[in-house]
Amino acid sequence: MKILIFGIGGIGGFVGGALARVSDSIYFYSRGENGKTIREKGMTVDSALLGSFISHPAKVSHEAEELGPMDLVFLSCKGNSLEEACRELAPVVTKDTVVVPLLNGVLLSEVMEPLLPPCHVADGTIRVFSHREGPGHVVQTAGSGKIVMGMKDGKNLSALYEAASLLQKAGIPAEVTDDIRLDSWEKYALMGSNSAVFCYFDGPAGKVKGQKDYMAVLHEAVREVMAVASAKGVTFPETYEEEYVQKFLSFPEDTVTSLYRDLSGGKRAEDTETSMILGRMVEMGKETGVEVPVFRRAFQWAMEQNRD
Numbered sequence: 329m330k331i332l333i334f335g336i337g338g339i340g341g342f343v344g345g346a347l348a349r350v351s352d353s354i355y356f357y358s359r360g361e362n363g364k365t366i367r368e369k370g371m372t373v374d375s376a377l378l379g380s381f382i383s384h385p386a387k388v389s390h391e392a393e394e395l396g397p398m399d400l401v402f403l404s405c406k407g408n409s410l411e412e413a414c415r416e417l418a419p420v421v422t423k424d425t426v427v428v429p430l431l432n433g434v435l436l437s438e439v440m441e442p443l444l445p446p447c448h449v450a451d452g453t454i455r456v457f458s459h460r461e462g463p464g465h466v467v468q469t470a471g472s473g474k475i476v477m478g479m480k481d482g483k484n485l486s487a488l489y490e491a492a493s494l495l496q497k498a499g500i501p502a503e504v505t506d507d508i509r510l511d512s513w514e515k516y517a518l519m520g521s522n523s524a525v526f527c528y529f530d531g532p533a534g535k536v537k538g539q540k541d542y543m544a545v546l547h548e549a550v551r552e553v554m555a556v557a558s559a560k561g562v563t564f565p566e567t568y569e570e571e572y573v574q575k576f577l578s579f580p581e582d583t584v585t586s587l588y589r590d591l592s593g594g595k596r597a598e599d600t601e602t603s604m605i606l607g608r609m610v611e612m613g614k615e616t617g618v619e620v621p622v623f624r625r626a627f628q629w630a631m632e633q634n635r636d
Contacts, residue, residue, distance in 0.1 A: 329353060329490055332398040333385075334417055336362055336371070338458035339430050340404035341466030343475070345373035346498040348383035355398070357416070359390035365464030374461075375468040378499045392419030400426045400487050402452075403440075407433050407604030414443035421447045426487045428452040428477050432587075433604045434516035435509060437480055448485055451508045452477045453515045474501040478508030513557045514564070518572060519585065520623075521549040523605050525576070526588035527626035534581030545622055546573050552620040556609065559616035591633045602630045 331351070333344030336358040348354040348371060356366060370382040389395055398420045405413045410431070421427065426448045429436040437449040456471035475495055477488050488504045495502035505511055528545060529536045536542050550572045554564045584592070590600040597603070606627040613620035 329399045329487065329494075330355065330396070331491065331494075332357055332395060332401045332420060334401055334403045334413060335405040336366065336466075337404060337406075337460045338466055338468075339454060339456065340402065341371060341460060342373060342375065342456060342458045342468045342473070343402055343404070343430065343454070343495075343500065344385065345371040345381070345383050345466060346375075346378055346500055347494060348385045349381060350498045351494060352386055354385045355395050356385045356388040357390055357395065357420075358388055361463040362460070363388050363390060369464055372465040373468070374466070375458075376470060377456075377468060377473045390416075392416070395420050397422045398425055400428065400491050403427055403429045404431055407431055407601035408599065410436070410439065410604070411443055414440055418445050421445050423447060426450055426485055426491075428488070428491070430454045430475065432516075432519060432601055433608065434520070435480060435512050448479070448487075450477055450479050450485075450488060451512050453508075453511055455515070472501060473499075474503075476503055476505050476508065476511045478505045478511075480509055482506045509562050510564075513553070513562050514568070517550055517553040517557075517564070517568065518575070520605050520609060521546075521553055521572060522576065523585040523587045524549045524552075524609075524623045524626040526584050527591065527606065527629050528622055530592075530629065532581065532588075533576070533579040533583040537577075537581075543573070546576055549622040552613070552618070552623055553609065555618045556612045556616055556620065559618055560612070587630075591630055594634055596634045597631045600630075602627070606630055 330353050332355045333340045334357040336356050367388045370384045372382050374380045423446050428450045430452050437451045441449050454475045456473045458468035461467045484504050492502040492504050550569050587601050609623040610627050
């Protein structure tokens with residue numbers, strides 16, 4: 329099975345580097361100095377989960393004709409470049425190709441299906457902390473690394489099970505689920521609520537915990553996600569809200585999400601995942617008739633940052 333890793337950043341480099349150790353049919357879509365370094369020296373991975381190693385994909389290119397049609401694609405990019413990624417990815421996709429997004433957001437298949445040629449668009453989640461240290465070099469510092477995949481209608485394809493088996497062989501925990509909708513919403517509830525709270529209070533976990541109304545906002549943020557999910561037919565476990573709050577309370581004082589880090593570091597909203605993480609919740613609130621005041625205020629704050 330030909331597998332393409334599209335986007336060799338922290339996630340793509342970690343997953344692709346691991347897979348290239350155990351399979352000779354792993355391809356990388358990468359350009360510039362990153363692609364050049366991997367072609368010449370291989371993919372260097374320093375991982376808390378897998379150890380340190382260098383692996384070599386079958387081919388590294390950003391030319392679709394060089395790569396050819398793929399059986400399965402792991403798509404890893406920033407949410408704000410998803411539309412462009414789908415355009416670039418289209419030439420390697422056939423009606424039989426399975427595409428699995430591994431990026432921030434919720435049920436991204438719904439966003440991607442109109443952007444790709446006819447194919448099988450799955451949904452996927454990964455629980456890992458990793459980043460690109462430099463060209464051809466990825467560092468994974470924490471997280472289980474677990475990947476969960478599935479079709480949102482529950483009709484899972486054999487290619488997903490084959491990919492999960494290969495990931496497991498590479499040392500990455502992986503499974504195919506009949507309920508990817510819940511898994512995707514649960515991950516989004518954690519990541520999205522955290523981003524909303526940090527933007528709402530304009531500060532890291534320590535600053536948040538110093539605000540007199542922060543507990544009410546924590547509960548409200550995750551309730552907003554759960555209420556929108558419910559309106560879309562996805563029911564969270566009864567314990568999820570309290571589990572989320574307790575997890576937030578355990579964060580070190582300097583904890584932030586990558587979205588808040590980007591915005592507070594000087595990036596404009598359109599150059600970040602603001603629309604995918606905060607804006608999409610505001611849109612889904614309107615679609616479902618669910619009020620999302622925490623996400624709406626956080627989105628407004630994000631859109632106002634770093635303007636001239």
